[in-house]
Amino acid sequence: MKRLFTVLVAAMIAAAPALADEVRSTGALGIVIERAAGTVAVIDTRAHTRLATVEGLGDLSHASAVFSPDERYAYIFGRDGGLSKIDVLTGTLVNRVxxxxxxxxxxxxxxxxxxxxxxxxxxxxxxxxxxTLAPVADIPATDIGNGKRSKVVGLADAPGRRFVFSLWDTGEIWIADFSAGPQPVVTRITDIGANPYDALITPDGRYYVAGLFGEDGLALVDLWHPEKGARRILDSYGRGEEPLPVYKMPHLEGWAVAGRHAFVPAVGRHEVLVIDMDTWTEAGRIPVHGQPVFVMAEPGGRHVWVNFAVPHNDTLQVLDTETLAIVETLTPGPGVLHMEFAPRGDQVWMSVRDGNEVQVRDTLTRKVIATLPADKPSGIFMTARAHRIGL
Amino acid sequence: MVRLAAILLLAALPVAAQDVAPQRAAALENMLIQDCGSCHGLRMTGGLGAPLTPDALADWPDDGLVATILHGRPGTAMPPWKALLSPDDARWMVGRLRQGVTP
Known part of the structure; x- marks a missing residue:
């Protein structure tokens, strides 16, 4: 009996995955995209360490990630059409199509x-x-001639087994509803405006907002009432002004919300736009250092952090969401591409691409508390995104 | 006629990678991959912007590409880069694109 027990224990130990001899949870983990090298760093956001480097992920230009509900797996979306599934516990690539x-x-x-x-x-x-990463459904976008179909941007999840996305070439927002099974019911909202470039969903999953590149304004869809179509908001924010060159397309990831105000980048203007979410009208605009790319709120909503397109991408500005004043201008280094706040906001991670490092800053003091070397880092994604609508 | 010949001769000059100083070339190479790559892909295979691989550019003359870089393409997301790049910079980039760019 004792011998059988010993054998069983030995078998259990042998069957354990490589890293599980040290029991670990995933809540403090995250990943950093090293886009030029095609690798992903698995990070411990509390210990400020790199746990593993996952290779063989192809072209990670503009790569982003989402997480499984148990926070164990990250799905990485590469530029070359590669969809990779990473196990953040073992730091390994488990599947790729x-x-x-x-x-x-x-x-x-x-x-x-x-x-x-x-x-x-x-x-x-x-x-x-x-x-399994086996195909479930294919939703071709609108035909634009010559055998081409519209490019798709701003894909986000919404409650009720839905995905919402925008069509760059044809100015549409589509809602694909999978609640009845693997064949989606697709609702097509047309004439939403020219060239939607990215979109976001409010934290409650109710409103989908697409930014427009081809004209001033944003397109708003109430996902409780998709039958009402899209509504144009802030459609005159640049009236009468010559737009500035946009050297990098802004992003609408996340939703910078503080109280009733939302903060989004203007396109072709060195301004952050403030939207009153009760009326969906412009509540103000804040002149900033350059073309804003990411406008991200601290989880507590007290400040909004903004990074910029080249040639102003060495700088970050921190805005007070109450007074709309710039409270601090930071210069973390060359090529500040992305920021990610810890889920409760005490630290903010940022990739400094041409400095080949990731900086961790204390959100209160805004001072660097740790740096990690990284090869041309871009996107930073923490596992807490698993539990957020639209991320 | 002489003037036409001169223009033709100029147009026929190969785009050389040594037209800019080495330090500037390194900065331009990084810009090509990292900043142009934001839209065109780090491997120039395209994204929101068109592919810029040697094959994709084969039918485009150098001068047209240089003009596109400097002045942008109205009606598209391609901005004018003339505030950040000189004509020599742009010509160097075109030559570099024709060789094929990878990170």
Whole structure:
């Protein structure tokens, strides 16, 4: 009996995965995209350490990630159409499929069972089983002639097993509803405005807002009432002014909300726009250092942090959401590409691309408390995103 | 006629990678991959912007590409880069793109 027990214990130890001899949870983990090298660093956001480097992920230009509901797996969306599934506990690549020729991000369904990818080539959305990455559905975008279909941007998950996305070339917002099974019911909202470039969903999952590149303004869809179509908001924010060159497309990831105000980058103007979410009208605009790229609120909403397009991408500005004043201008280093706040806001991680490092700053003092070397880092994604609508 | 010949001769000059100082070339190479790559892909295979691989550019003359870089393409997301790049910089980039760019 004792011998059998020993054998069983030995078998259990042998079957354990590589890192599980040290029991670990995933709540403090995250990943950093090293886009030029095609690698992903798995990080411990509390110990400020790199736990593993995952290789073989292809072209990670503009790569982004979502997490499984148990925070164990990260799905990485590469530029070359590669969809990769990483186990952040073991720091290994567990599956990878080439699902298109050219892609731009994705989303995971509210139940964690479906992963959707937005594609430029061929234009459309493809949906996969989150466990196996087997294809589930293909949603080709609108035909634009010459065998091409509209590029898809701003793909986000919404409650009720839905994915919402925007069509760059044809100015549409589509809602794909998977609540009845693997064949989606697709609602197509047309004439939303020219060239939606990215979109976001409010934290409650109710409103989808697409920024427009081809004209001033944003397109708003109430996902409780998609039958009402899209509503144009802030449609005159640049009236009478010559737009400045946009050297990098702004991003609408996340939703910088403080009280009733939301903060979004203006396009072609060195301004952050303030939206009154009760009336969906402009509540103000804040002149800033350059073309804003990411406008991100501290989780507590007290400040908004803004980074900029080249040639102003060595700088960050911190805005007071109450007074709308700039409270601090930081210069973390060359090529500040992305920021990620710890879920409760005490620290903010930022990638300094041409400095080849990731900085961790105390959100209160805004001082650097740790740095990690990284190879041309871009996106930073913490596992807490697993529990957020629209991230 | 002489003037036409001169123009033709100029147009026929190969784009050389040594037209800019080495330090500037390194900065331009990084800009090409990292900043142009934001839209065109780090491997120039395209994204929101068009592919800029040697094959994709084969039918485009150098002068047209230089003009596109400096002045942008109205009606698209391609901005004018003339505030950040000189004509020599742009010409160097075109030559570099024709060789094929990877990070």
């Amino acid at each position: 080439m699902q298109s020729g050219n892609s731009i991000g994705g989303a995971i369904s509210d139940n964690g069972r479906l992963v959707a990818v937005a594609n430029y080539e061929p234009g459309g959305v493809r949906v996969f089983d989150a466990d």
